[in-house]
Amino acid sequence: MNIEELEQIADSVRGANASFDHEVNxxxxxxxxxxxxxxxxxxLAKAADASGKKxxxxxxxxxxxxxxxxxxxxxxxxxxxxxxxxEYSERxxxxxxxxxxxxxxxxxxEHFDEQVHIVLENSGRIDPEKIDDYIARDxxxxxxxxxxxxxxxxxxxxxxxxxxxxxxxxxxxxxLKWSTVAKAVGDQKYVICNxxxxxxxxxxxxxxxxxxxxxxxxxxxxxxxxxxxxKGFVYVRxxxxxxxxxxxxxxxxxRRRGLLxxxxxxxxxxxxxxxxxxxxxxxxxxxxxxIASIEGKRGTPRPRPPYPAVSGLFDKPTLINNVxxxxxxxxxxxxxxxxxxxxxxxxxxxxxxxxxxxxxNNTGLVxxxxxxxxxxxxxxxxxxxxxxxxxxxxxxxxPSGGCIPADMLDIGVSYxxxxxxxxxxxxxxxxxxxxxxxxxxVARFFIEFCMTESCGKCIPCRAGTAQMYTLLxxxxxxxxxxxxxxxxxxxxxxxxxxxLCGLGQTAPNPVLSTLxxxxxxxxxxxxxxxxxxxVCSMQVPAEVMA
Amino acid sequence: xxxxxxxxxxxxxxxxKIVNGTMRKNGFARHALIETLHTxxxxxxxxxxxxxxxxAQSLRVPLSQAYGxxxxxxxxxxxxxxxxxxxxxxxxxxxxxxxxxxxASAEKKLGVAQGQTTRDGNISLMVARCVGxxxxxxxxxxxxxxxxxxxxxxxxxxxxxxxxx
Numbered sequence: 001m002n003i004e005e006l007e008q009i010a011d012s013v014r015g016a017n018a019s020f021d022h023e024v025n026x027x028x029x030x031x032x033x034x035x036x037x038x039x040x041x042x043x044l045a046k047a048a049d050a051s052g053k054k055x056x057x058x059x060x061x062x063x064x065x066x067x068x069x070x071x072x073x074x075x076x077x078x079x080x081x082x083x084x085x086x087e088y089s090e091r092x093x094x095x096x097x098x099x100x101x102x103x104x105x106x107x108x109x110e111h112f113d114e115q116v117h118i119v120l121e122n123s124g125r126i127d128p129e130k131i132d133d134y135i136a137r138d139x140x141x142x143x144x145x146x147x148x149x150x151x152x153x154x155x156x157x158x159x160x161x162x163x164x165x166x167x168x169x170x171x172x173x174x175x176l177k178w179s180t181v182a183k184a185v186g187d188q189k190y191v192i193c194n195x196x197x198x199x200x201x202x203x204x205x206x207x208x209x210x211x212x213x214x215x216x217x218x219x220x221x222x223x224x225x226x227x228x229x230x231k232g233f234v235y236v237r238x239x240x241x242x243x244x245x246x247x248x249x250x251x252x253x254x255r256r257r258g259l260l261x262x263x264x265x266x267x268x269x270x271x272x273x274x275x276x277x278x279x280x281x282x283x284x285x286x287x288x289x290x291i292a293s294i295e296g297k298r299g300t301p302r303p304r305p306p307y308p309a310v311s312g313l314f315d316k317p318t319l320i321n322n323v324x325x326x327x328x329x330x331x332x333x334x335x336x337x338x339x340x341x342x343x344x345x346x347x348x349x350x351x352x353x354x355x356x357x358x359x360x361n362n363t364g365l366v367x368x369x370x371x372x373x374x375x376x377x378x379x380x381x382x383x384x385x386x387x388x389x390x391x392x393x394x395x396x397x398x399p400s401g402g403c404i405p406a407d408m409l410d411i412g413v414s415y416x417x418x419x420x421x422x423x424x425x426x427x428x429x430x431x432x433x434x435x436x437x438x439x440x441x442v443a444r445f446f447i448e449f450c451m452t453e454s455c456g457k458c459i460p461c462r463a464g465t466a467q468m469y470t471l472l473x474x475x476x477x478x479x480x481x482x483x484x485x486x487x488x489x490x491x492x493x494x495x496x497x498x499x500l501c502g503l504g505q506t507a508p509n510p511v512l513s514t515l516x517x518x519x520x521x522x523x524x525x526x527x528x529x530x531x532x533x534x535v536c537s538m539q540v541p542a543e544v545m546a
Numbered sequence: 547x548x549x550x551x552x553x554x555x556x557x558x559x560x561x562x563k564i565v566n567g568t569m570r571k572n573g574f575a576r577h578a579l580i581e582t583l584h585t586x587x588x589x590x591x592x593x594x595x596x597x598x599x600x601x602a603q604s605l606r607v608p609l610s611q612a613y614g615x616x617x618x619x620x621x622x623x624x625x626x627x628x629x630x631x632x633x634x635x636x637x638x639x640x641x642x643x644x645x646x647x648x649x650a651s652a653e654k655k656l657g658v659a660q661g662q663t664t665r666d667g668n669i670s671l672m673v674a675r676c677v678g679x680x681x682x683x684x685x686x687x688x689x690x691x692x693x694x695x696x697x698x699x700x701x702x703x704x705x706x707x708x709x710x711x
Contacts, residue, residue, distance in 0.1 A: 031681045034692035066681025200676035201638030238584065238621050239677055277584050279619030280675065296579035297611070298618040314577075357639035357680040364681045398638070429680075431638050445641055449675075455618075 001258040002265055003144050006135055013136035020056040022096045023075040024048070026084075027124060029062030029210055030203075030242060031364075036086070037070035043086035044072070047093040055096060061211020063124035064115075066364040068106050073124060082106035110380050111362050116343065118351050119327045120367045123211035128246050131253040134214040140254075142333035143218050144265045147225050155226040156182055159329070161337035163349035168194055168285070168322030169400065169426045170502075171348070171415035177319065180309040181227040184317035189229035191220050192313065192320045194290060195236040195243070198282035199398030200449065202429030204353040205323035207365050209236065209243035212327070213250040217273060219326030221260065222333065224271040227319050232273040235290055238280065247275055282399070282453035286501045287312075287320045289455065300455045301501035322427065324353055345371030348414035352425070358395075358432040361386050368413070375409035378432060389434040393517070397426030399446045399453075400506035402513025403439060422513040424506070438535035439518040440525055444472035446510035450503065461504030464495035468511065475522060478529040478538035485526060489515065550574075553603045556596050561589040565597075569604055576605050579615055583622060592623045620675070628663040628670035630689055630708045632701070637676030639683040648684060649673060651698050655705055669708055 017023060026032075026041040041059055048055035063071045068082035072092060079100045081092060088104060095101045117123075126133035134140070146155050160175025181189060193216060197205040209216060220232045236244050251273050254260040262270040281299045283289045289299040291313050312318025328350060332340045341349050348370035354377065357363050361383035368377060374394060378384065385391045393403040402423035404411070411417045415425050433442065451465040471488045474480040492508035492515075499505045515522060524530050529538050552574065555562040568585040572578030582605065586597045593616055602612035616622045634640075634649050649660060652671055656664055663670040679685045682694025688704050 030679050030692065031694065034679060034682060034685075034694050066679075069682075197678065198675070199638075200636070200641075201680050202676070203678035203680050206678040237678075239674065277581065278621075279580055279584070280621035281619050282675070293580065294577065296577040296581075296605075296607075296615070298614055355639075355680055357683060358642045363639075363683070395638070429638065431642060433642060437642060442642075445638070 001140075001144070003141065003148070006140060006144060009132050010136045010138070013132045017056060017136075019054070021054040022077075023056045023058060024092070024096070025058050025060045025063075025073040025075055025124060027061070027063045027069060027071040027073075028059045029066075029207060031062070031066035032069040032071060033242075035070045037084075040070055040072070040084055040086045040089070043089040044092065047089040051093050053093065053096060055093065059127050060125060061123045061128045062207045062365060064120065064365040065106070065108065065111060065362060067362050068108070071106070071124075074100075075125070080106040108362060108383065111366075111383065114376065114381050115367050116351050116369045117367050118331050118343075119208060119215075119324055119353050120211070120365070121331070122215065123207065126212070128211050128213055129249050131214060131250065131257060134212070138334060139214055139330070140218055140259050142330040143221050143225075143259065146222050146333055147265050147267050147269045152182060152226045152228060155222060155333070158333060158337045159226070162332045162340040163337075163344075163347075164325065164328055164332065164340065165348065165415060166322060167324035167328070167352065167427070169397065169424065171425060174321065174325055177309060177321070178223065178226055180307070181229075181317050181319040184310050186317045188231075188316045189227055190313045190316055190318040191224050191227065191229045191232040192290065192294070192318060193220055193232065193234040193323060193326055194285065194287070194320055195234055195240075195323045196278045196284045196290060197237060197240075197323075197427060198285045198453075199427050199429045201357060201395075201431050202355045202398060202427050204355050204365060204428040206240050206243055208323050208327050208353070209240070210246055213243075213247045214254065215327045215330060216247075216323055217250060217254055217260065219329035220273060221264070221271045222329050223319055223321065223326065225269055227317075229319065230270045230272070232271065233276050233294055233313070234273060235276045235278055235284070235294060238277045244275060244277065251275070281455070282449070283455045283501070283503050286503060289501070290320065291318065298455070300457045301503075303500060324428070343369050345412060345414045347416055352413065352428060354428045354430040356382050356430050356432070359385050359389060359391075359434040359437070360432040370414050371412040373409070374404065374411055374413055377413065377430070378409060382432065385432065385434050389436060391432065392435050392437055393433045393439065395423075395431040395433060395442070395510075396429065397424035397509070398429045399449050400424060400502065400509055401426045401429075402509045403433070403442065403517065404513075405517040422509070422516055424509070436533055436535070438476075438531050438533040439514040439521050440472065440475055440531075441533075441535050443511045443514045444469065444476055447472055447507065450507040454503065454507075458498070458500045458504065460495045460498030461500070461507065464491055464498075464504070465507055467491055468495070468508070472511070475525045476531075476536040478525060478536070480526050482526060485522060550606065553600060556600050562600075564589050565601070566604075569601075574605055576607050579605055579607055579612060580619070583616060587622060592626045594624070625663065629668050631670040631672055631687075632705065633672040633674050633677075633687040634701075635674045635677050635679070635683070635685040635687075637674070637680060637683070639680035640676075640685055643684045645684040648686065648696065648698060648701055652701055652705065655702060669705065
């Protein structure tokens with residue numbers, strides 16, 4: 001396969017699409033599929049046949065707005081139907097080329113108009129399992145251009161100049177990581193894609209792997225070329241069966257087309273990808289634990305250095321990036337580092353995909369430029385808090401992050417600004433909480449998570465999170481004293497300072513940030529034995545309360 | 547060193563051939579341990595002592611290490627699942643939307659704690675860390691089929707349907 005052949009495929013797909021008068025995309029991401037969008041797609045195809053119109057009914061990945069699913073997009077006319085059902089198929093088909101069906105249209109213009117799609121540019125537009133659909137949208141062009149016209153150094157330089165930072169949460173400069181692996185000595189190197197999306201409340205990576213898997217594979221192959229690796233692994237959660245099956249199909253198709261395997265594009269570059277299944281361990285999102293897991297061992301982290309870039313999988317130099325990071329690679333090479341660097345804020349470039357969930361009207365997946373005001377995401381794109389409730393906090397960064405209070409919504413969303421307010425970017429979970437959420441209970445929820453997910457290797461994390469959980473439980477049931485609160489704060493420092501890996505070091509964050517901004521709620525529980533949000537049931541006998 | 551002969555298949559159950567296939571595909575390498583355990587669990591529904599012993603011997607992994615891996619990862623189960631499995635998601639988005647109440651009511655209805663199976667072996671009640679369908683929270687899986695925005699009554703109805711089957 002060379003670039004000319006790629007163009008031919010793209011032209012033939014575009015030609016085939018143009019032979020239809022209408023293109024109707026049906027979202028078959030996990031959210032819409034759970035509402036039987038597969039049946040809806042079949043019904044639309046049948047209705048189209050019966051009508052005699054020339055309609056292409058296409059299965060696509062996630063369109064983002066899960067709250068309004070199942071979604072149907074009439075592509076060329078930009079008409080979006082929400083809560084679609086198989087029964088509406090005839091009416092939808094009848095409306096093609098004329099007036100859209102009244103009452104079914106989704107009119108959340110601001111929700112879509114305010115987003116910038118790079119990672120999600122194909123999501124909801126192509127059939128994720130059709131490699132030709134991907135090629136028709138300039139897929140694999142960046143890979144073939146890189147391996148035929150560029151040197152590995154040039155690729156690394158492009159990524160460095162783009163300012164891309166790791167999207168898994170830490171925000172480490174991607175170009176710097178690539179150049180370290182490129183410089184590492186070794187005849188065998190590996191590329192790993194971290195798809196172990198363990199943050200409960202986040203589904204960006206799942207959606208990218210399900211909606212546009214070839215983009216991830218292409219990013220990995222380009223990385224392989226840049227750092228001289230010939231083998232890649234995608235580590236995916238076993239809880240994501242659809243992502244696993246779509247990735248398997250796409251890897252097979254890329255091999256058949258000669259876009260993976262040996263001698264890619266007629267060059268001497270070899271690269272192949274294998275899938276490895278996770279088995280339900282949050283700690284495996286940490287890179288050294290993930291490597292141990294691919295090696296078939298318990299996922300326990302080890303001290304760094306040596307960093308995986310020098311000694312990683314099977315003790316060989318290894319590049320590990322997150323799904324979303326790899327999804328940014330092809331567009332950067334296609335459109336240039338300068339284009340990418342022109343989007344976003346000063347030290348956080350490009351866009352970020354967030355899973356917007358919780359007490360918010362437009363739940364779903366959004367992609368926004370870095371630096372955008374948090375308020376804008378919540379109030380305009382997210383449509384605000386439902387049922388007349390008031391916003392209390394926005395949680396980002398999952399169990400490693402923190403709660404940002406409502407009066408700080410005017411911060412710009414970037415790696416540094418989020419750390420500045422005691423939270424972090426994390427992988428992209430953004431959970432909105434209203435006045436019915438108890439912040440002490442939320443902190444307890446996250447500490448319980450960290451306690452059960454601690455791998456047990458180091459004591460501050462293993463025993464510290466368990467003690468913190470006990471203390472928080474006592475605060476929640478009204479049996480705690482102010483001494484317990486002091487002990488809790490003390491433990492936060494110990495666990496943070498004394499733990500080996502990111503899980504333990506960041507585990508106290510949800511407690512620290514709620515203590516910082518919602519200390520009054522803690523005091524209310526301890527001193528007045530009262531939960532202001534009415535969530536915690538106090539178990540303290542009356543005489544103690546007196 | 548004498549050539550290694552893998553142990554014989556534990557029985558003539560065809561599923562062992564599938565398990566063996568995964569190991570063969572990976573050249574009986576030690577790092578195939580987790581992959582192989584996945585195959586055992588998807589074929590047999592859970593991992594018992596015999597299967598762990600067989601996989602450990604075949605891959606020349608110490609039994610202690612194999613058992614350590616099985617118990618480390620939440621996804622692996624040492625107990626056979628019930629005829630039906632109700633999984634309630636307890637991820638953050640689902641928790642914010644009240645999944646703890648759903649779990650409590652299912653526990654009360656079935657008379658078992660999360661992670662357990664009813665005594666008649668009919669229904670297992672599981673809790674997931676996050677199934678990644680946060681946009682439809684709270685979420686439950688009835689025999690693997692995802693249901694979004696579930697209410698308590700829906701879960702009760704499902705459990706009753708299973709109970710009378």
